[in-house]
Amino acid sequence: MSRIVIWVSLAVAILWSLTTADIGLGKLPGAGVRLADFLGRMLPPDLSIWPEVLNGLAETLRIAILGTLFSVILSSGLAVLASENLMPPAIWRPVRAVLAVIRAIPLILVAMLMVGAVGLGPLPGILAVTFHATGMLAKFYAEAIDNVASAPVAALESAGANTVQRLRWAIWPQMAPVVLRDTVFRFELNLRESLILGIVGAGGIGLYIQTYVRSFQYEKAATVTLAIIVLVLLSELINGALRKRFS
């Protein structure tokens, strides 16, 4: 029964998308040629702009690092409030609801608001990343707190350990790998999402993509694209290696 409902809904959704959206399928035939032309004009990449590209990337990296750092600090406090084990429902429920709302707001939208609030440059980018990332990180940290097994904590209490010692030697060892893994994961997301912040004036490499494409300087846009690909692949490599250590 419920399976039929699922299949029918799926079919309806697909048909609705095909029929009602003005997809403009008629434009498809010429697309290949135009795309080839576009790619052709990107070659060869204009490598002479590498100092600017490097600067832009460095700024994006800084936004991601600082945004992650501030988000870690905020999330550490909020996670305690969002913990089902540490707080009564009257506190953790509303806190988690607020975190869910924060997660639902796209980063680019937050960035636009922040640019409006503090002006152009990396600062609105950092603030936006901090805000946006905290919605996820605080929730993850809270779950890490709630997944700590209580038996070893009770065992240490029985052996004479006080609260701080139990935190250090029973609670933190259980949480640490999860917290570190989640943080590294969030940093990677922050880095990827920060790449486009420049488009709305919130700092970083995004500004150059915008500028070069708008002014038809495709050889330069190509260089920026290559640099971004290298950066993302690098961060993936590093994170993969780190994550293996946190098991």
Place this chain on the structure above:
Amino acid sequence: MSATVALSNISHQFDGIAALQDVSLTVKPGEIVVLLGASGAGKSTLLSLLDGRLDEWQGQAEVLGSKLSEGTAPTRQKRTEVGFIFQEFALVDRLSVYQNVMNGRLGHMRVWQSLWGRFDERDHMAVSAALRDTGLADLARRRTDQISGGQRQRVAIARCLAQEPKLILADEPVSNLDPAHAEKILALITGQARKRGIGVIFSSHQPELSQRFADRIVGLRQGEILFDSPAGQITQDHIKQLYYGDTPGGGLRVVS
């Protein structure tokens, strides 16, 4: 020398259901006592009372010369004096065997120093001795979630020994083990206790094993002490009564 444990008329209820009823018990220093009884008899409840982990009860309880009071956990020092071997071991999986055993020393340490992981020579020596006594010296550096169940149990015992308690409590230390293994573990715990001249109180539902390792057996049924005798004087009748005994109303009660 005063008694290691002195309980008089202890009762405890969980949600109105009696878990301990009018239990009185004295344990002498160095004595090895088994709490024998079926599942649900109240053994774990009694042990957690002695470990200072029960919040409220009726009656008087004294452990190692100090009175337990309702609603207040024993001081750090008092908790350090009583060692507890947990049924499910209660180890911190991601720490090394060595650090898990070192965790048994936390009650002896200055707090700030223990947070940095800077332990005194005295603590390292106690841990090494406990690892040697439990045959774990070669596993010291292994992560605790990467050793076998039997080895984990010995880590739990080593942690308790490193604590240098004046009394060891153990909740069903061998209930999940095959007979040969069970004997080894009980021999280890009681042997180490005798070597250190301290008492052991452990719970069990296995009469034969208990008789072999205990000085004294306390039979618990439905929260009440049914008998309390030297291990050598336990008879088949005792055992029958404990597991299939007459209920107060008369007639045979079969415990499934």
